[in-house]
Amino acid sequence: MKIAMIGTGYVGLVSGACFAEFGLDVTCVDKDHGKIEMLREGRIPIYEPGLDALVARHAGAGRLHFTTDLKAAVAGADAIFIAVGTPSRRGDGHADLSYVFAAAEEIADALTGPTVVVTKSTVPVGTGRKLQRIFAARRPDLAVDVASNPEFLREGSAIEDFLRPDRVVCGAESEHARDVLARCYRPLNLIETPIMFTDLETAELIKYATNSFLATKITFINEMADLCERVGADVNQVAKGMGLDGRIGRKFLHAGPGYGGSCFPKDTLALLRTGEMYGAPLRIVETVVSVNEGRKRRMIRKIVDAMGGRIEGATIAVLGVTFKPNTDDMRESPSLVILPALRAEGAVVRAYDPEGMTEAAKLMPEVTWCEDAYSALEGASAMVILTEWNQFRGLDLERAKQVMREPRIIDLRNIYDPAQVMRAGFSYTCIGRPATTSAL
Numbered sequence: 001m002k003i004a005m006i007g008t009g010y011v012g013l014v015s016g017a018c019f020a021e022f023g024l025d026v027t028c029v030d031k032d033h034g035k036i037e038m039l040r041e042g043r044i045p046i047y048e049p050g051l052d053a054l055v056a057r058h059a060g061a062g063r064l065h066f067t068t069d070l071k072a073a074v075a076g077a078d079a080i081f082i083a084v085g086t087p088s089r090r091g092d093g094h095a096d097l098s099y100v101f102a103a104a105e106e107i108a109d110a111l112t113g114p115t116v117v118v119t120k121s122t123v124p125v126g127t128g129r130k131l132q133r134i135f136a137a138r139r140p141d142l143a144v145d146v147a148s149n150p151e152f153l154r155e156g157s158a159i160e161d162f163l164r165p166d167r168v169v170c171g172a173e174s175e176h177a178r179d180v181l182a183r184c185y186r187p188l189n190l191i192e193t194p195i196m197f198t199d200l201e202t203a204e205l206i207k208y209a210t211n212s213f214l215a216t217k218i219t220f221i222n223e224m225a226d227l228c229e230r231v232g233a234d235v236n237q238v239a240k241g242m243g244l245d246g247r248i249g250r251k252f253l254h255a256g257p258g259y260g261g262s263c264f265p266k267d268t269l270a271l272l273r274t275g276e277m278y279g280a281p282l283r284i285v286e287t288v289v290s291v292n293e294g295r296k297r298r299m300i301r302k303i304v305d306a307m308g309g310r311i312e313g314a315t316i317a318v319l320g321v322t323f324k325p326n327t328d329d330m331r332e333s334p335s336l337v338i339l340p341a342l343r344a345e346g347a348v349v350r351a352y353d354p355e356g357m358t359e360a361a362k363l364m365p366e367v368t369w370c371e372d373a374y375s376a377l378e379g380a381s382a383m384v385i386l387t388e389w390n391q392f393r394g395l396d397l398e399r400a401k402q403v404m405r406e407p408r409i410i411d412l413r414n415i416y417d418p419a420q421v422m423r424a425g426f427s428y429t430c431i432g433r434p435a436t437t438s439a440l
């Protein structure tokens with residue numbers, strides 16, 4: 001079984017390497033010569049745990065190839081996956097499909113025989129039908145089946161998510177397309193993964209509905225956290241108590257500074273635009289988007305309040321700036337709103353992130369980037385935990401106290417036990433747990 005993966009961004013690269021793990025012969029294609037050269041040399045352009053070893057193993061075994069030559073890659077492929085970017089279009093929030101359509105046209109022109117073209121990129125409802133029209137118009141001589149196979153990978157655990165998914169969704173309308181996709185995912189039969197076959201529109205919508213629902217779950221618990229602070233309840237316990245109800249589930253109920261990343265913000269907006277276009281307004285998703293935007297700004301006030309209402313001239317140490325741990329991705333990270341605002345209010349911001357600093361330093365040159373957590377804490381009047389990297393969970397609090405100007409922790413991910421940090425002599429502010437407690 002031979003497949004081509006068009007686009008070696010995050011989704012394309014992970015999916016390509018994992019399909020090779022499933023035993024398929026995979027050729028990953030990208031227009032970016034530099035990137036392909038890097039991959040051929042065994043260097044991985046993104047940070048994703050385990051991906052380097054997986055790529056090395058399958059490239060070494062001759063099952064995973066990298067090329068800029070789309071024409072050669074698609075020739076004779078049983079399936080061609082489109083995994084190019086679909087960023088939010090500037091201004092209107094619609095997903096920008098220009099890369100998807102350009103890839104489809106190029107594939108159409110390069111095809112030498114019938115095949116199945118599968119979108120892996122997150123594409124709005126109706127895109128599959130448009131692709132069908134492109135192939136019918138450009139290659140009336142060939143039978144090209146269009147299918148939709150959305151991905152549900154989380155950055156940081158993408159390989160595990162691909163190899164052991166909760167389900168696989170395939171929008172495939174012909175017997176042949178269903179058969180090809182079933183063969184691509186055959187190893188998952190062994191672990192009895194549900195493989196769901198639907199029409200194109202349904203598969204496309206499952207992806208957006210899933211991400212929007214998860215964003216809703218997070219936003220719901222974030223608002224509950226605000227209420228917990230007012231009434232003196234503990235949001236961690238509220239989430240646990242809710243989550244133990246099997247109808248709700250415990251995952252994605254961690255209160256924090258608001259969701260970010262390359263998916264939830266973009267996909268919720270795109271779904272809203274789809275709802276508008278089809279005259280089916282999505283008021284819940286609309287509220288989620290605006291509550292989440294407001295939340296990032298509320299976090300600024302929370303930090304300032306915890307520091308006595310004024311931060312001018314104070315040094316603030318920020319630990320973690322990526323949108324979540326185990327990634328170097330800075331896209332839509334709450335840090336991009338919070339750090340510049342702290343600077344604008346006159347604070348000196350010293351920050352450290354295990355993987356995100358190269359990118360973050362380009363986006364926020366006004367921040368002082370430090371080589372580790374303790375160096376960021378030097379002279380600081382507050383330690384703000386913004387991303388819950390494991391290494392921040394077990395900090396030596398005694399050492400931290402010694403280098404800080406004032407022993408104050410503002411934990412926006414609730415990774416510390418309030419009693420423990422207060423015993424260590426810190427003032428502690430967190431999210432949705434009994435009001436700010438002070439040892440200062």
Ligand code: UGA
Nearest residue numbers: 151152153154155218252253254256259260261263323324
């Ligand atoms: C998300 C989905 O989880 C994947 O299933 C999907 O495939 C992917 O988008 C995509 O569409 O490509 P990802 O963006 O990598 O994956 O990250 P998540 O782990 O979902 O986290 C998203 C944001 O929500 C992060 O900012 C995280 O900190 C926040 N979050 C998550 C919370 O604040 N609380 C939670 O309980 C969970």
